[in-house]
Amino acid sequence: MASPFDIEDIYPDDTDHPLRLPRRQVGTSTQGVAVTLLADYTLRTRAALPSAAVVALLTETGVTTAGARTAISRLARRGVLDGSRRGRHSSYRLSRAAAANLSAGGHRILAPTDTTWDGCWTIVAFSLPQERGAQRRALRGQLRWCGYAPLYDGLWISPYDLTPPAQAQLxxxxxxxxxxxxxRQTALASTGSRAPIDAWDVDAIGRHYEQFLRRWTPLLPQVEAGRVDGAAAVRARTEVMDTYRRFSTLDPQLPLELLPPGWGRRPARELFSAIYDGLAEPAQRHVRAVxxxxxxGTQPGIQAHTTADLLIGVRDDASGP
Incomplete structure (x- = not known):
């Protein structure tokens, strides 16, 4: 059975690729928080921010100064940030490749998926000997990223068609x-037959939605009343994005017909949008002030985007999409 905790990374950590975004993991990653923070306010403009300002913003989220500096340095080495220097002062901005990936990822986590299902399953069967372990891991990682899960060893399934880009990757x-x-599945009379939905740990995914709703629902009235401001607004907005975006790997967007009643996907999306958009203006003010x-006294190109912007596709204003 596939557990959401088996998923290592939303972006494959391919050392042959110049861009390596931070691993998704249980808990908070300093590098992940740094990427979220920069993306939330500079994705559209790819503005370069002084490293001291980035460190100051990260420390407000609970990261140590040393941890913030280490995260920035590592992100630059991974090709996520582009660095520049003027005298003794350094600045960093999102690389063009990172901005493109993050823009696509932003659309992915918000795009509605509650469409009608035709009742068919896509089955991917493969046979690779044990000595080709690296190739097996790469294939399994790509299938997970595409929303597939193993029904049996070497047989992975999804209720959706395999897209042309995924076909090319495989x-x-x-x-x-x-x-x-x-x-289509043919149900057997035997009570021991395994249903395709059993490839996923639906209960575990559902618990993640329940935890998200319990964590963030109490904050919504304060956001709507304008009582969350300053560093608290930035911290909450960064955390809610860093938490919610994990659902793009935790939840394979299974059809609602296959899921228990009261599934938390839509309520979680609506709650995320209300908090993320509701904190955009106060958070932007604070980031500009820092x-x-x-x-x-200047704030070069700091613009908070909304969920509507992410759905349309955040663009780099200087160079098009």
């Missing part, structure tokens, strides 16, 4: 070792 990873087909302390 063909590249395992030439000649994969077969893909789409079919950055201004290190830039002679």
């Amino acid at each position: 063909a590249q990873l395992t030439p000649g070792a994969v077969t893909v087909f789409r079919a 950055v201004a302390r290190f830039t002679d």
Whole structure:
């Protein structure tokens, strides 16, 4: 049975690729928080912020100064941030590749998926010998990223069609070792037969939605009343994004027909949008104020985007999509 805790990374950590975004993990990653923070206010403009300002903002979220500096340095080495220096002062901004990936990811976590299901399953069957372990891990990671889960060893399923980009990825990873087909399940009379939905730990995914709703519902009245401001607004907005975006890997967006009544996907999405958008203005004011302390009073290109912007597709204003 596939557990959401088995998922290592929303972005494959491919050392041959120049861009390596932070791993998704249980708990909070300093590098992940740094990426979220920069993306929330500079994704559209790719503005360069003084490293001292980024460190100051990160320390307000509970990160130590040393931890913040280490995270920035590592993100630069991974190709997520571009660095520049003027005298003794350094600045960083999102790399173009990171901004493109984050923009696509922002759309992915918010795009509505409650569509009608045709009752068919896509089955990916593969056979790779044990000595090709690295190839097996890469294939399994790509299938998880596409929302598939193992019904049996070497047989992975999804209720959705395999998209052309995913087809190209699988063909590249395992030439000649994969077969893909789409079919309906035939239920057996035996009580021991395994249903396709059993490939996922639906109860565990549901508990994550319940935890999210319990954690953030009490804050919503304060946000709507305008009582969350300053560093608290930035901290809450960063945390709610860093938490909610994990659902893009935890939840394979299974059709509602296969899920228990009262599934938390839609309520969680609505709660996230209300808090994230409701805190955009006060959080933007605070980020501008902090950055201004290190830039002679200016706030270069700091713009908080909303969930509507993410759905449309946040663009780099300087160079198009």
